[in-house]
Amino acid sequence: MSMRRVNVIILVLLAIAFLIIIQRNLLNLSDFLHKENPDAGMILPFESELSPTLKKEPVRKGDEIPVLITAAEERLGATVAAMNSIYFNSKANVVFTIVTLNDTVEHLKVWLSKTKLKNIKYKILTFNPEILKEKIPKDPKTAEAAKPLDFVRFYLPTFLPDAEKGIYVDDDIIVQGDIRELYDTNVKPGHVAAFSDDCDLASAKAIVRGAGNQNNYLGFLDFKKASIKKLGMRANTCSFNPGVIVANLTEWKNQNISQQLDHWMELNTKEDLYSKTMAESITTPPLLIVFYRRHSTIDPLWHVRHLGNTGAGNRYSLQFVKAAKLLHWNGHYKPWGRTSAFTEVWDKWFIPDPTGKFHPVRRHAGDK
Template identity: 25%
Template sequence: METQERNTGLDQVAHESLNFTEEILSARSFSRQLAEQMTLAKAYVIIAKEHNNLHLAWELSSKIRNCQLLLSKAAMRGEPVTLEEAEPIIKSLSYLIFRAEDAHYDIATTIMTMKSHIQALEERANAATVQSTVFGQLAAEALPKSLHCLNVKLTADWLRKPSLQELADEKRNSPKLMDNNLYHFCIFSDNALATSVVVNSTVSNADHPKQLVFHIVTNGINYGTMQAWFLNVEEFSWFNASYAPIVKQLLSADSQAYYIGGYQDNVAPKLRSPKYQSLLSHLRFYIPEIYPQLEKVVFLDDDVVVQKDLTPLFSLDLHGNVNGAVETCLEAFHRYYKYLNFSNTIISSKFDPQACGWAFANVTARYHYWQEQNADGTLWRVGTLPPGLLTFYGLTEPLDRRWHVLGLGYDLNIDNRLIESAAVVHFNGFMKPWLKLAIERYRPLWERYVNRSHPYLQDCVTS
């Protein structure tokens, strides 16, 4: 019986609260009049402060607090505001608003003032957005403590264990590296943990894992860390300034000033990343020179996770094209005109501005040509995608979208069905899965392929 009475009381309160909501929306209610006067008074508080009329601003603020208190009490008790309660506040607020208008704080002035405030807030919001992007970029570029720890331990192992070096030499001379009956994948990376996830996920989902061959290239700094798998990028003696225009550009004084000098202030934050200075980012255009004996190679970025068997890619008919990739034209910002300077006749005379961008025969010569044309940075600013779009223009076979789903490093709203159906999911963007700023919804897709049982990884994560 007691429970029933309590429930009845709750229903009554809910009903009365609903009536109060209707009352405050009613044009005839005192609550509505108080709310409207309070809104106008808040605007005059700002204007009075700007005109240094602090006493009027204080009086208005005091009456606004009284008004808020009265409305709060009425809501709590579930009864409408009475005339006796509302009249003193309405009169005093009306008098103060009249004083504000008499001081020429009229509606026109109010509108202009509010517009200026809105503009100032928009500028602050834009500045905060830019700052957030810069901070996100800095966080993405920084090497997490756990990864640094892992690199140090692996490098120490490499230096003190000659058996590892002997094993690496044996692998480098394996005939499998040039066997076109096997499935060849290449990864260019300086991140050992990320690359291990790419390899683990590819092998785990392959129908015939023993037929996979991974060609992994790193730089000199990480050579000792990942020597068991990797080739050293500095060992490509032909990859120098006289052969590759990008090497010449990156070594130039202007390029150094562009990336580390004051000119960066005029560059969009996402274009300032040091990754654009890394030769590893540009090696994908030299795959024919790096692996001349191989007929087909699948290139994998180090921020992808493979979810299905990729060997069917090797049997796809590219119809005479040298590249196969998924189109990214679902959004307008993936059109060519978003990446290239079409005001330059060199670009506008040869390319369609509405052509689709790509998520990435011998194309190296074409790549060299466009890098030379862009020596002064007038065709595009930085990055590997613009020259890649030019290099593979008209030479790329579009693949089914399910082969490659992008955006897991920046897009919070990718459809789960699209992710589940994807052969490869790509964490492109600043929110990499190995960073604390990763999107939590997608992180498990990557973490399931991290070898948590490795003692070094356990030590580095817990230390």
């Protein structure tokens, strides 16, 4: 080997060694700066190239946006998917309040701490079903509908005691827009909450009718009962869906909304006020009574519903579903179940359970 070639090899090796030394020095400088100011969240320009895992999520600024969601053990994957979609589609300072039952707390904590949701702001609260004693029917036919966590929305100020305004969402939703837009929904003076009217779209009326004629008050309340008659409500008034609520919590407390809802629940156990043609909800009727013509409205794109009803969800075009800010699989068919419309949208936000307890039924069946 010629002396010239040896010199070239030596120069190349020296150059490589020099670059390695520079890289290590830069990384040591980065570690030093982080130790000196660990809360600053500083990311040096070269960090994302040399060590992608060190890249931090941008700090979320602005007022907190309280979002309340429930977490039932058998539907825990739904709660996680909904939270994932809300958080990562927004740059807002979202703070979750997750209400569950005692036997689900540990499972939920593991799911959040072992996945990419570990850095979100949240608190877990438990719901005591005893609060519903003497307020819901004992009829075994309604037992399936009387799930304790469905009534959490009746007591929003209890679970969000420090918030002046908040959002409630069912677990079977996916958010595709910035949740701040929903939070900024105008709740008119004197109103306590905003809901989506079931007649807010021309297409929605046909879809709801196809799902069981549940788009007016007559579908939920028995207008032959004296207690309902004397309220003077019109039976053909358009109903609303309480799966998404934007609430003025200060006004909620001032108007004693939770106590009013309790009153109508208790009265129903004595007088059977709900319509016999009602589908499955026993939480909607008290809300319809208390908020009769006293609620504001949510932008229709912020609550596109009925994706879980037979055939109804399939009537939406793919373009419309993509444009929707919030999708709701209300109805019997859930996107983690065997069959549902637009399951691929839900799948995008589902995070596998690190404990292995929860599996989307269709996916689990296909894996075997």
